[in-house]
Structures are given as structure tokens and as C-alpha cells.
Amino acid sequence: MSEDIFSCDLAATKVTMSSSNLRDLQRELESKTNDLSKLQKDIAKNHQVRKKYTVQLGENELVLKELDLLREDANVYKLIGPVLVKQDLAEANANVRKRIEYISAELKRLDGTVQDLEEKQNSKKDTILKLHQKIQSLQAGKGKA
Amino acid sequence: MASSKGGAIPLERMSVEQLKALKEQSDLEVNLLQDSLSNIRTATTRLEIASAALHDLSLRPHGNKMLVPLTASLYVPATLHDAHHVLVDVGTGYFIEKTMPEGKDYCERKINLLKSNFDQLVEVASKKKTVADETGVVLQAKLKQLASSS
Numbered sequence: 001m002s003e004d005i006f007s008c009d010l011a012a013t014k015v016t017m018s019s020s021n022l023r024d025l026q027r028e029l030e031s032k033t034n035d036l037s038k039l040q041k042d043i044a045k046n047h048q049v050r051k052k053y054t055v056q057l058g059e060n061e062l063v064l065k066e067l068d069l070l071r072e073d074a075n076v077y078k079l080i081g082p083v084l085v086k087q088d089l090a091e092a093n094a095n096v097r098k099r100i101e102y103i104s105a106e107l108k109r110l111d112g113t114v115q116d117l118e119e120k121q122n123s124k125k126d127t128i129l130k131l132h133q134k135i136q137s138l139q140a141g142k143g144k145a
Numbered sequence: 146m147a148s149s150k151g152g153a154i155p156l157e158r159m160s161v162e163q164l165k166a167l168k169e170q171s172d173l174e175v176n177l178l179q180d181s182l183s184n185i186r187t188a189t190t191r192l193e194i195a196s197a198a199l200h201d202l203s204l205r206p207h208g209n210k211m212l213v214p215l216t217a218s219l220y221v222p223a224t225l226h227d228a229h230h231v232l233v234d235v236g237t238g239y240f241i242e243k244t245m246p247e248g249k250d251y252c253e254r255k256i257n258l259l260k261s262n263f264d265q266l267v268e269v270a271s272k273k274k275t276v277a278d279e280t281g282v283v284l285q286a287k288l289k290q291l292a293s294s295s
Contacts, residue, residue, distance in 0.1 A: 059236045066235040075242035
């Protein structure tokens with residue numbers, strides 16, 4: 001009789017332990033999921049910026065191609081606000097080249113960050129998957145008990 | 146990304162989740178490509194309009210009277226002073242002074258560039274579309290199978 005009570009008690013403590021464990025795990029899962037969505041938002045933002053820079057790079061390259069086709073004495077104007085200002089061909093050429101250089105460097109930097117973020121995202125996904133499995137196995141065990 | 150996935154595992158052996166993700170991804174890409182195509186189309190028509198305007202301008206004699214639009218609804222009378230030089234906007238705020246044939250040549254070149262880009266994109270878009278369609282078909286089949294088996 002006394003033994004029966006004892007085993008009953010043990011089972012009860014086990015259930016409360018696993019349920020508190022479960023709650024902890026679920027809380028952890030929630031925070032990890034939040035982290036993941038934050039990472040995904042960052043990646044999306046990065047992609048947008050990257051797209052903008054790629055478009056600018058393409059435009060600048062087109063301009064450079066045009067400038068290269070010109071003769072030495074061609075008149076080049078730069079739009080500054082509402083006015084067109086005459087500019088040296090050499091100066092314009094150097095300007096566009098510098099811009100292309102800058103944008104390329106920026107693109108490279110963005111590539112690096114995106115790669116970094118994606119790696120983080122994948123590892124977060126892994127941990128979330130593992131947490132899911134743990135919770136599921138715990139729940140299955142609880143269901144049996 | 147999607148094509149490498151499709152190459153690694155045959156569509157029939159993918160799980161429903163994978164198929165769904167693949168379908169979503171390829172649909173997204175198809176939409177993006179379609180958007181780009183329509184953008185290229187509008188750019189081409191704008192260049193064609195510019196080219197036609199240049200041709201029109203080159204036919205007018207010196208001192209021709211015309212009305213120049215200052216805003217969409219305000220026109221001022223003017224006489225044509227020089228129809229042999231044009232200012233071309235090449236992008237990023239740069240304008241280049243060109244002679245009339247050079248300006249026409251510029252438009253032609255741009256139109257040809259856009260056309261070749263357009264053709265390339267059409268090819269890519271149709272390929273992506275077939276991938277998306279195939280994925281959709283396989284996904285539907287899988288879902289039907291699941292529904293009937295359960």
C-alpha cells in the first residue's frame with residue numbers, strides 16, 4: 001500500500017518536472033524564433049540595399065561606356081539641382097570611375113554581411129529544429145505517462 | 146538556387162513542404178522577371194518616342210516657328226535656332242552634347258541593347274515558368290495522393 005503511494009508520488013513529480021522543462025523549452029523556442037525572424041528581416045533589408053546598388057552600378061557603367069565613346073572635344077554637362085553645369089570630359093570620366101569603384105566596394109561589403117547573416121540564419125534554423133524535436137519527444141513521453 | 150535544388154533531387158521525390166517552398170520561390174522569380182520585362186518594354190517605347198522626336202526635329206528648317214511646352218499645359222512660341230545639336234541624358238545626371246546623327250545613333254544603340262537584354266530575359270523567364278509549372282503539377286498530384294490515402 002505504502003509502496004503504491006510512493007510510486008504514484010514519483011510519477012507526479014516526473015510529470016511536473018517534464019512540464020516545467022517543456023515550458024522552458026517552449027520559451028526558448030519562442031525567443032529563437034524571434035531571433036530568426038529578426039535575422040530574416042535583416043537579410044531582406046540587405047537584399048534591397050544590394051539591389052539598389054546593383055542598379056546604380058549598371059547605370060554608371062552605361063554612362064562610362066558613353067563617355068568612353070566621346071571625342072576629346074565633346075561637351076559634357078552635369079545636372080546639379082536644376083542647372084546644367086559644363087564639365088571637363090576627363091573630370092566626368094574620373095568621377096564616374098570613382099563612383100563605380102565605390103559602389104563595387106560597397107557591393108562586396110554587402111555580400112560579406114549577407115553571407116554572414118545567412119550562416120547565422122541556418123544555424124538558428126538548426127537549433128529551432130532541434131528544440132522542436134525535443135518538445136515533441138517530451139510531449140509524446142508525457143502522453144504515454 | 147531553385148534550379149540547383151531541382152537538379153539535385155527529382156521533383157517526384159521531394160516532400161510536400163519542399164515542393165511548396167520551391168513553388169513559392171520559383172513563382173516569386175517568375176514575377177520578378179515579368180516585372181523586369183515590362184520595365185524594359187516601357188524603356189524601349191520611351192527611347193523609340195525619343196528617336197521619332199529627333200527624326201521629326203531634324204526635318205524642320207532653320208527658324209521654324211514652334212510652341213515649346215514649359216509645363217504640361219503651358220506652351221510658349223519659339224523659333225528653332227539649331228536643329229543639328231542635341232543634349233542627351235545618359236543617366237546619373239550627365240548630359241552630353243551630340244550632333245543630330247550621333248543622337249539618333251545613341252537612341253538606336255540603346256534600343257538594340259534593350260532588345261538583346263529583353264530576348265535574354267524572355268528565355269530565362271520561360272525556363273523559370275516551366276520549372277514553376279512543373280512544380281505546381283507535381284505538388285497538386287502529391288496533395289491529391291495524400292488526400293486520397295488519408
